[in-house]
Amino acid sequence: MASDSGARGTARPAPTHPHPATTGQPTVLSGATVVLPTETVKNGQVAIHGTRITTTAPENAQVIDVTGHYLLPGFVDLHNHGGGGASFTSGSAEDILKGIHTHRLHGTTTLVASTVTGDMDFLTQRAGLLSELAEQGEIAGVHFEGPFISPCRKGAHAENLLRDPHPADVRKLIDAARGRAKMVTLATELPGGLDSVRLLAEHGVIAAIGHTDATYEQTVQAIDAGATVATHLFNAMPPLGHRSPGPITALLEDDRITVELINDGTHLHPAALQLAFHHAGADRVAFITDAMDAAGFGDGRYWLGPLEVEVADGVARLVEDGTIAGSTLTLDRAFKRAVTVDGLSVEDAVTALSANPARLLGMADTIGSLEPGRFADLVLLDSAYDLKGVMRRGEWVVGPQLH
Ligand SMILES: [Zn+2]
16 A cells, blocks of 8 residues: 555645634624524524533523524535545544544534545554544544455446455454444445445444445345445446336435535536425535545645555546546535535535535534534535625634625
8 A cells, every 4th residue: 555645746745724713702693594493594604612512502602693694504524535635444543633624624524434445454553553542532433445346337436455344354344443444435336245245334434335246126225224325326336227227326315325516517417406405305404525635725636545546637547547536626615516516405505515424424513513512513505605704613723704
């Protein structure tokens, strides 16, 4: 595995940390359109004290007028390989923090760090490092994408390192993550696949069907065994055919499955995204970035695990064969695109970007909504849906930029 994780392309300064001083003073954001789980409140307000959203604000609270803006819960990314020039698969702890911060600057207040295929020793070692960052509260946990995936649908994963999902190997990875493994993507049709799904479900780890060559029937079996997520639906799986409905049909029709969608305009045709959204319904879609190092950084040459990637015009492709290799998406762009291009309501976009992933992570009581008691993780957008502020755990990461 390459230890060279850094971008060799465009050099840019490391992201800065533009936190205004956190006074600990209670704050009220007032006048905004506040998107809550059951209603959208015009001219609403959100009160913050310490790290949490509160029901009421004390009299000494600082009031910030955010009239004309939207207040949304912070975005939650289930599937993210890096950003800001840093890779979660191969970067140092310091690099990884830089990558996390880059995504926070774009409204992602919670993310699961995804690895790409590597050999087992390497991945267990990475699991250790990432679980430390999870213990520190920097990430929500670890997602292993590969090595248990299909060589027929490998995408940007190194074929020579792929392996069948033997439960003992799956177990090795989740043990190495010390309770912080949140999701494993696997091709459930491979030998050991269904037993691995059962093992993951027993351990409270999401079994995600992806990079799969499964038939419709094999996919139904995997869902019955306990799989609950479709890894980037449509990408790296057989297409939907009228005589071979394939995994896409099985994943869309079953209420037990939440489908990940990469809403960057490159991975999916807008009509395919709409088809999935309308069929599954807002409650079963999670917008993800599947971002790689170049997200929030720039075009150039990068490494995705051991494979070299060229990023041009924001589209990442393997140098060796042009396969799309992750995205350079950030969730603020995914949100704006959902509302302005895909025609989704603000409420549905919030459900797909915050509430659903929070629920899947088992964190709905602390993140994913602006209800009192939750962490003060929020995104401030202007009326054109452009990002004007990000607060995480009661601290401004961006802004608020109100003029
Ligand atoms: Zn993938």
